[in-house]
Amino acid sequence: MHHFHYKEDNLYCENVPVSQVAFEVGTPFYLYSHATLRQHFRALDDAFDSIKHLTCFSVKANSNIAILRLFAREGGGMDIVSGGELYRVLKAGVVPNKIVYSGVGKQTEDIEYALQSDILMFNVESPLEILKLNEISGKLSKKARVAIRVNPDVDPETHPYISTGLKENKFGIDIDDALEQYIVAANLENLEISGISCHIGSQLTQVSPFVDSLEKLNGLIGTLEANGINIKYLDLGGGLGIIYDKETPPHPREYAAAIKRGLPSKELTLILEPGRVIMGNGGILVTKVLYTKPAGEKTFFIVDAAMNDLMRPCLYDSYHMIQPVRKSGRETVKADIVGPICESGDFFAKGREIESCRQDELLAIMSAGAYGFSMASNYNSRPRACEVLVKGDRFYTIRQRETFKDLVNGEIIPDFLEKE
Numbered sequence: 050m051h052h053f054h055y056k057e058d059n060l061y062c063e064n065v066p067v068s069q070v071a072f073e074v075g076t077p078f079y080l081y082s083h084a085t086l087r088q089h090f091r092a093l094d095d096a097f098d099s100i101k102h103l104t105c106f107s108v109k110a111n112s113n114i115a116i117l118r119l120f121a122r123e124g125g126g127m128d129i130v131s132g133g134e135l136y137r138v139l140k141a142g143v144v145p146n147k148i149v150y151s152g153v154g155k156q157t158e159d160i161e162y163a164l165q166s167d168i169l170m171f172n173v174e175s176p177l178e179i180l181k182l183n184e185i186s187g188k189l190s191k192k193a194r195v196a197i198r199v200n201p202d203v204d205p206e207t208h209p210y211i212s213t214g215l216k217e218n219k220f221g222i223d224i225d226d227a228l229e230q231y232i233v234a235a236n237l238e239n240l241e242i243s244g245i246s247c248h249i250g251s252q253l254t255q256v257s258p259f260v261d262s263l264e265k266l267n268g269l270i271g272t273l274e275a276n277g278i279n280i281k282y283l284d285l286g287g288g289l290g291i292i293y294d295k296e297t298p299p300h301p302r303e304y305a306a307a308i309k310r311g312l313p314s315k316e317l318t319l320i321l322e323p324g325r326v327i328m329g330n331g332g333i334l335v336t337k338v339l340y341t342k343p344a345g346e347k348t349f350f351i352v353d354a355a356m357n358d359l360m361r362p363c364l365y366d367s368y369h370m371i372q373p374v375r376k377s378g379r380e381t382v383k384a385d386i387v388g389p390i391c392e393s394g395d396f397f398a399k400g401r402e403i404e405s406c407r408q409d410e411l412l413a414i415m416s417a418g419a420y421g422f423s424m425a426s427n428y429n430s431r432p433r434a435c436e437v438l439v440k441g442d443r444f445y446t447i448r449q450r451e452t453f454k455d456l457v458n459g460e461i462i463p464d465f466l467e468k469e
């Protein structure tokens with residue numbers, strides 16, 4: 050369920066006409082629905098109500114501090130993957146004891162920052178990281194709470210670029226080597242074993258891979274206990290899929306039910322790291338048609354958003370529904386919807402059946418709330434779009450559109466290139 054819908058022939062976000070926002074802020078822009086985000090967060094969080102759990106929103110899916118604040122106010126924690134994300138999360142007012150830190154390449158400064166901030170847990174991903182974390186903790190006279198991120202070698206049956214839990218992927222420590230590393234970590238002075246974690250991939254549309262990896266983790270938890278290593282947190286990562294097109298992902302209730310059935314008898318606090326399932330259908334990217342251009346059988350709709358604003362189609366060949374902001378009732382055509390960037394990969398859809406549109410009309414690229422703005426760049430020196438949050442019948446700019454001045458911020462012409 051989301052709150053982007055037509056009234057008569059006009060697309061609304063909650064009670065605000067999308068065209069009105071476009072008129073006020075210009076295009077392109079990201080538009081998020083507060084009611085949708087809150088509803089999605091609660092649907093997942095409430096599904097685990099019967100057990101001790103912490104829902105840590107995956108910050109990389111959407112890192113705007115207003116969005117982070119929204120989830121923090123719902124009682125959510127955060128899953129971060131960098132010092133920059135930690136900065137954002139603290140800025141948003143998230144309490145440190147609800148922050149977990151994943152990532153294969155944590156840097157010294159970022160580890161120090163996280164230790165000083167006293168976060169809940171580091172999900173460590175390699176033997177060398179375990180040693181490094183111990184060393185830095187010692188230097189700062191801290192004790193780092195750690196979970197080992199294990200790679201359970203489970204096929205998530207998703208796009209290869211977003212599959213993370215196979216042996217061949219760079220993430221985590223092979224589950225067969227995990228016991229050895231737990232023993233190493235347990236014997237290090239400045240580490241405290243706190244949990245076990247995994248994250249097998251993104252946009253999963255079945256529960257079975259989650260259940261399979263949980264089963265493998267259960268085995269390991271038993272082995273750890275037998276070796277005198279006790280954990281408090283079981284972090285199952287994120288990865289639950291959404292409907293972009295015709296997918297049939299499980300409802301959070303089904304996902305929760307399957308996981309609850311598979312939990313070990315030992316009482317643990319479950320950690321979840323959802324990103325896409327909460328954000329994905331809570332946001333859209335609104336763009337204006339700059340030009341239409343016939344090309345034989347098909348038509349090009351050249352729009353003012355581009356791959357720098359939303360790179361998923363280019364990166365993963367992913368599908369996004371595209372809808373007119375105002376339905377015209379014109380006949381459908383077969384169109385390539387493309388951006389202005391000088392790359393053939395700069396497209397949002399190819400050969401798409403869509404109501405014919407004209408210059409200056411608006412299109413909504415749906416399901417763009419997750420991995421949309423957070424992946425945006427300035428390629429082709431395009432200022433990044435603004436972000437707007439709708440609540441009821443009002444809307445709020447939560448990030449201003451960048452200016453040309455922002456584009457050169459921090460750039461320096463050295464003296465030897467001084468103007469003559």
Ligand SMILES: *Cc1c(COP(=O)(O)O)cnc(C)c1O
Binds near residue numbers: 326
């Ligand atoms: C990306 C990521 C997530 C979130 O994945 P979604 O598919 O958006 O739910 C959770 N945990 C980790 C470690 C991640 O890297």
